[in-house]
Structures are given as C-alpha cells and as structure tokens.
Amino acid sequence: MEINKYCAIIGETPEELSFGYDEDYLTCVEMKRDLLMAMVKQIEQGVTGFLTAVEQGAEMWCAEACLAMKSKGGQIELICAPTCEEQANRWHPERRERYFTILEQADDVCEGGDEYILSNAAVLLVLGHPAGTRAARLIDAARKRGLTLCQVS
Secondary structure, eight states, X not given: OOOOOEXXXXXXXXXXXXXXXXXXXXXXXXXXXXXXXXXXXXXXXXXXXXEEOOOTTHHHHHHHHHHHHHHTTOOOEEEEOOSOTTTTTTSOHHHHHHHHHHHHHSSEEOSOHHHHHHHHEEEEEEESOOOSHHHHHHHHHHHHHTOEEEEEO
C-alpha cells in the first residue's frame, strides 16, 4: 500500500513583496522558478501531493504549478484547504477567478484550512521570508509537530 506524503507551502503575500501583484516583475518570475524547483525536489524525495490554502502569492503559485505538472502527465495530487468560505470575496476579479479555477481543478477541496494542512503535511516549504502572523503561526506549529521545514529563498 502506497502512503501519501504531502507538502504544504507558505510564503510572502503580495502585500509583503516589493513588486506587489506584478507577476511579470523579474523577481517574481525568479521566485516562481525557485518554488517550482523546490517542488520538483520534494517530488524526487517522495512527495505525492501538495496542500495549500490557496492564499494570494506563493500558495496560489504552488497550486498553479502543481496543476501545470498534472496537465503534463505528472502523477501528483493537489489538495486545497481554504482558510474560510469567503476567502476570495474581496480579491481583484482576476485573482478571484484564478482561485476558483484552482479549486475546480484540484483533486480535493477540504475544510479545515491551516489545521487540515498541518495535520496532513510532512513537509512545509517556506518561500521567501513571510512576516505575517498567519505565516509565523504556521511555521511555529509545523516545528512543534515535527514537520520538515524547507526554506526556499
């Protein structure tokens, strides 16, 4: 019987990034590349799926990268666990549309948000240096639960 090994992602939000929401900015493109390389490394080390709350920034990029890998024949799961039902209500329409597209294409959408993610992940990828209280809480909880932490700069 194959055991699933899941990897979660946390990272800087657009509000924390110098380029904000400009995903064409060179630094953003480099961050996305670094994230993808870290995801591939995790797959090579036995990760079978990714867990995300699909928040704006790194979490959304991870979900989109996972879906892109799946579309090319990758045998990887995407499980989304939004933090709340109204999560994307106040987002810009383009990002809200991306969010709902991700949820529609995910292998599963689960309730429980961060608690679900922490309870099911073996690895937490940390992209950049997130400074928000949610990120700090997740990183602290991951350490306490013995998850493997991987910093992606």
